[in-house]
Amino acid sequence: MECEKTKEQFAEDLKVLEDGQAVFQKEFVELKKAKADKAKIDEVLNRLKDGKEKIAVLQKEFKTLYPEDTLGGKTKAKPKEKKEPVAKKEKFEVEVETYTLPEELLPGVGVESTNPILPVDDKRNILITSSLPYVNNVPHLGNIIGCVLSADVFARYCRLRGHNVIYICGTDEYGTATETKALQEGMTPIEVCNKYYKVHKEIYEWFGCQFDKFGRTTTEQQTTIAQQIFLDIQKNDYLLTKTLEQLYCPTCAKFLADRFVEGTCPKEGCGYVDARGDQCDQCGSLLNPIELVNPRCKTCGTTPEPRFSEHLFLDLPRLEGRLNEWVDNSISQGTWSQNSISTTKDKWLKEGLQPRCITRDLKWGTPVPLDKYKEKVFYVWFDAPIGYISITANYTDEWEKWWKNPNKVELHQFMGKDNVPFHCVIFPASLMASGGDWTLLHSISTTEYLNYENTQFSKSRGTGVFGDAAKNTGIPAEVWRYYLLANRPETSDSDFNWEDFGAKNNNELLANLGNFVNRCLKFTKDRFASTVPALGQLTEDDQTLIKEVDEQLEIYVKELDLAKMKASLQAAMHVSRLGNNYLQKQEPWVLIKTDPQRCATVLHVGLNLVKLLTALLEPFMPHFSEKVLRQMQLDHSQIPDRWTFEVPAGHVISDAVPIFRQIKEQELKEFARRFAGKQEQEGKAEVVKPKAASSSA
Numbered sequence: 001m002e003c004e005k006t007k008e009q010f011a012e013d014l015k016v017l018e019d020g021q022a023v024f025q026k027e028f029v030e031l032k033k034a035k036a037d038k039a040k041i042d043e044v045l046n047r048l049k050d051g052k053e054k055i056a057v058l059q060k061e062f063k064t065l066y067p068e069d070t071l072g073g074k075t076k077a078k079p080k081e082k083k084e085p086v087a088k089k090e091k092f093e094v095e096v097e098t099y100t101l102p103e104e105l106l107p108g109v110g111v112e113s114t115n116p117i118l119p120v121d122d123k124r125n126i127l128i129t130s131s132l133p134y135v136n137n138v139p140h141l142g143n144i145i146g147c148v149l150s151a152d153v154f155a156r157y158c159r160l161r162g163h164n165v166i167y168i169c170g171t172d173e174y175g176t177a178t179e180t181k182a183l184q185e186g187m188t189p190i191e192v193c194n195k196y197y198k199v200h201k202e203i204y205e206w207f208g209c210q211f212d213k214f215g216r217t218t219t220e221q222q223t224t225i226a227q228q229i230f231l232d233i234q235k236n237d238y239l240l241t242k243t244l245e246q247l248y249c250p251t252c253a254k255f256l257a258d259r260f261v262e263g264t265c266p267k268e269g270c271g272y273v274d275a276r277g278d279q280c281d282q283c284g285s286l287l288n289p290i291e292l293v294n295p296r297c298k299t300c301g302t303t304p305e306p307r308f309s310e311h312l313f314l315d316l317p318r319l320e321g322r323l324n325e326w327v328d329n330s331i332s333q334g335t336w337s338q339n340s341i342s343t344t345k346d347k348w349l350k351e352g353l354q355p356r357c358i359t360r361d362l363k364w365g366t367p368v369p370l371d372k373y374k375e376k377v378f379y380v381w382f383d384a385p386i387g388y389i390s391i392t393a394n395y396t397d398e399w400e401k402w403w404k405n406p407n408k409v410e411l412h413q414f415m416g417k418d419n420v421p422f423h424c425v426i427f428p429a430s431l432m433a434s435g436g437d438w439t440l441l442h443s444i445s446t447t448e449y450l451n452y453e454n455t456q457f458s459k460s461r462g463t464g465v466f467g468d469a470a471k472n473t474g475i476p477a478e479v480w481r482y483y484l485l486a487n488r489p490e491t492s493d494s495d496f497n498w499e500d501f502g503a504k505n506n507n508e509l510l511a512n513l514g515n516f517v518n519r520c521l522k523f524t525k526d527r528f529a530s531t532v533p534a535l536g537q538l539t540e541d542d543q544t545l546i547k548e549v550d551e552q553l554e555i556y557v558k559e560l561d562l563a564k565m566k567a568s569l570q571a572a573m574h575v576s577r578l579g580n581n582y583l584q585k586q587e588p589w590v591l592i593k594t595d596p597q598r599c600a601t602v603l604h605v606g607l608n609l610v611k612l613l614t615a616l617l618e619p620f621m622p623h624f625s626e627k628v629l630r631q632m633q634l635d636h637s638q639i640p641d642r643w644t645f646e647v648p649a650g651h652v653i654s655d656a657v658p659i660f661r662q663i664k665e666q667e668l669k670e671f672a673r674r675f676a677g678k679q680e681q682e683g684k685a686e687v688v689k690p691k692a693a694s695s696s697a
């Protein structure tokens with residue numbers, strides 16, 4: 001049996017190691033002062049690191065044998081500052097139970113612009129839209145990342161690059177789903193819209209989405225503009241009339257809207273039994289309900305009977321040539337996501353366009369302005385995209401400067417992938433048919449689906465996090481935004497997962513970003529009386545840092561110009577990592593004793609990197625940037641092409657409060673349990689199949 005090492009033996013070993021460290025430390029400082037070559041300095045640095053590790057091992061051994069005692073204590077030779085938190089989560093000192101900065105401090109984030117912005121001559125004029133979320137539901141995280149949040153990141157980025165931008169969104173309020181919801185809740189359709197419009201607006205505001213206008217489609221402007229576009233289409237002879245065989249449910253005594261019919265998909269090789277009247281979720285084909293094999297009324301299950309009704313069709317075949325030409329042009333000039341190109345070109349245009357019905361036998365919609373059709377309204381997919389225009393018209397009377405100005409305005413649209421045909425084919429075709437000189441889509445960014453813990457979000461089952469619930473977790477908006485954007489279903493579906501959520505918060509936001517920012521600010525506060533110290537001569541290390549940061553900055557700009565959010569966010573986080581490594585290597589907590597001037601330079605560089613990070617991360621986490629800038633008493637700045645030092649020596653910062661906190665495993669488990677949902681719910685008919693990222697019905 002081996003004899004246990006005594007406390008005295010441990011102390012002796014420690015002393016030897018610490019003495020060695022002191023010698024290396026001295027050597028290091030001398031080499032630095034003498035500007036010795038890098039290899040020599042690195043060698044000493046390695047010996048220091050080595051020593052540090054050996055001490056750590058010794059400490060650990062000691063603790064195992066003598067858990068009540070502390071090794072070293074007062075005889076410690078190394079400077080106290082070595083205890084500064086380092087970028088490892090287990091050593092992270094600043095751990096707070098609650099967030100120290102209340103959200104109320106941030107009234108500036110997520111507020112609509114007050115004076116309407118109009119296109120100007122000497123700038124890029126960028127008109128950004130997010131597909132309009134359907135009003136009858138509370139949006140879930142998949143809906144939020146699918147369009148509204150992605151478009152917000154892009155809009156913020158464009159503003160920070162100095163472009164002239166408006167971001168338009170709002171709720172899509174017409175259609176059968178609203179009528180049904182009204183019946184369920186014992187309200188009129190407009191009461192339902194009023195209620196849920198408010199819910200949507202509050203959720204997006206909480207997430208910090210900064211619209212220039214968040215409007216709605218049930219406005220007078222919508223009626224005026226949609227009817228005018230329709231009348232122009234009629235005048236230009238792009239309408240066809242057809243008598244349709246429609247499904248009528250004798251039990252419900254009404255024509256069944258597309259979504260109220262289900263049945264087997266008629267497409268060869270598909271045969272999905274739960275296809276919806278308007279679309280098959282399995283093969284993606286758009287359907288006509290009459291085509292369904294074995295149709296059934298979704299409300300009562302009765303087999304509906306075909307009846308006849310006369311409808312108006314948009315003559316898409318006559319527009320095909322122009323549309324083809326425009327699509328190729330737009331793809332070459334703008335940025336189209338891969339799945340929008342393949343859906344538009346390889347599916348829709350390749351298969352050839354068919355006339356498309358734009359009227360419906362409903363009450364809740366924009367009325368068709370013709371006597372013969374006065375009982376009918378526009379089909380929601382003719383009507384809803386016109387919402388972008390009418391919402392802009394509710395923002396400014398001079399809306400045509402945005403929407404009828406194709407040479408000076410770029411239209412960038414964000415949506416879930418299921419909305420592609422409507423934005424790349426039907427909406428542009430409708431505008432073309434109306435004959436005006438419209439601003440048509442320039443770039444399109446689409447998302448796939450976000451799942452929740454390997455299943456679908458479901459309001460009726462209570463599975464997944466819906467907008468208002470995110471707020472009630474007490475986790476601030478920037479953490480949610482970061483997680484959703486880092487996991488944006490950009491090229492394939494992605495999954496919301498609590499474990500991953502915790503890991504991203506704890507390892508990336510807290511240990512990387514939060515740690516770097518807080519170390520710089522706190523050190524400045526404690527050691528330099530909250531004053532940004534002077535910049536001395538830049539060393540090779542500093543130059544390397546600048547070069548590496550500029551490389552990341554280039555990637556960041558290149559990717560975000562293309563609306564590639566994951567890659568640009570990674571580049572921004574890499575900048576923070578470079579900052580951490582820099583501090584780690586320079587060890588300002590040592591330099592403050594040994595070389596205060598150099599220490600000042602390191603902090604000057606560090607604080608300027610923090611400033612750069614507030615700009616790079618503002619599109620992703622505006623609340624984060626706002627909080628840091630407030631602590632630094634600085635204004636927002638634009639995203640530069642190259643890193644320049646904007647924070648001058650002598651500038652005084654106000655505070656150094658940690659922005660992120662650790663989310664504990666226990667909390668994550670509790671959240672996972674809370675949002676797991678119940679197995680079954682009473683047999684309420686669900687109107688819209690809750691599928692992530694799909695918005696407008």
Ligand SMILES: [Zn+2]
Pocket residue numbers: 249250251252253297298299300301302
């Ligand atoms: Zn029925």
Ligand SMILES: [Zn+2]
Pocket residue numbers: 265266267270271272275280281282283284285
């Ligand atoms: Zn199918």
